[in-house]
Amino acid sequence: MSSNSNCRMLSAIFKFFIITLLLQGCGTKVDCNDSKTKNTALEIIHSHLISAVWYREMSAALSSPELKNIKTTFRNDELKQCQCSGTYSFTYNGKQREIDVAYELAYLQDKGETEVKVDVNSVKAGLMAIAMREPVETLDPELPTKHRNLTPLSTVRYTQYGFLPNDEDHLQAVFGLEEILLKTISYNGGVAVLNENMVQAAEVTGGFKVHRQNHVELANFLNWWNKRFKPVYLAHLTALNRVAPGKNLDDVDGLSQDEKVKYLDLATFSDGPYTELVSPFPGMDSLAAGPIDVTRAIEMVNKTLPISDSALPK
Secondary structure, three states: HHHHHHHHHHHHOOOOOEEEEEEOOOOOOOOOHHHHHHHHHHHHHHHHOOHHHHHHHHHHHHEEEEEEEEEEEEEEEEOEEEEEEEEEEEEEOOOOEEEEEEEEEEEEEEOEEEEEEEHHHHHHHHHHHHHOOOOOOOOOOOOOOOOOOOOOOHHHHHHHHHOOOOOOHHHHHHHHHHHHHHHHHEEOOOOOEEEEEHOHHHHHHHHHOOOOOHHHHHHHHHHHHHHHHHHHHHOOOOOHHHHOOOOOOHHHHOOOOOHHHHHHHHOOOOOOOOOOOOOOOOOOOOOOOOOHHHHHHHHHHHHHOOOOHHHOOO
């Protein structure tokens, strides 16, 4: 999507509105360039932006906001009213940025206060357009998760995600992602559902060393997330919920032998997305585990399990 398209979309979304705050003890003079007035305008802008998740993410790389290049575009000394314009100036990703902003001042005679009105949406739309074009230029932090080792059943899952059992380099990131996402999972009719509105980009990409401003790295991660990881993850959660409700994936090797058989039968996912080989890790050309590797991993585990009554020939 082009930046012009982004701007048109944002203009359609954000209808013009103004947020108001009152300055007390400012006397009867109204001045666009007054330091208290500018600070109040900045407070209004910040109080509105801070509720947005996308702003909280980009604020890690945003600093030194101030109002500059102040102009009085209209003034009525008799009514003590001003219309002002300026630029919302800040540093983002190490570069100086500016967004045009308008605000108004009016002296309220009965209250002895100055009313400040700010066109917050011009700043909001400008910041969102920048955030869409330029994500924060930092690696997302790796969130602490417990150390894991492969077990027979988790080896099946790891292979279904696209990684061979001897690949220890990516193990912690992949299973750490499972742990991070548990808070987003609910069940509908026994089927696991992932609420993507609860997913934060910094959480899910942190362990994968993905630079989200790099469109290729981000596209590769999302391809793996949508086409390989998520279908397998939800299939295993659904299988476990049916066999042993209340258990989590770290508990599967502690199930009874019969429960393991039933769980593996449900989680085999024979028509799973194992030909999807795009790697989520920068620098890893492709996933190593395909359909044959998944079949081999399942067969290896099946050799350690008893044949269930349902699997016996009739």
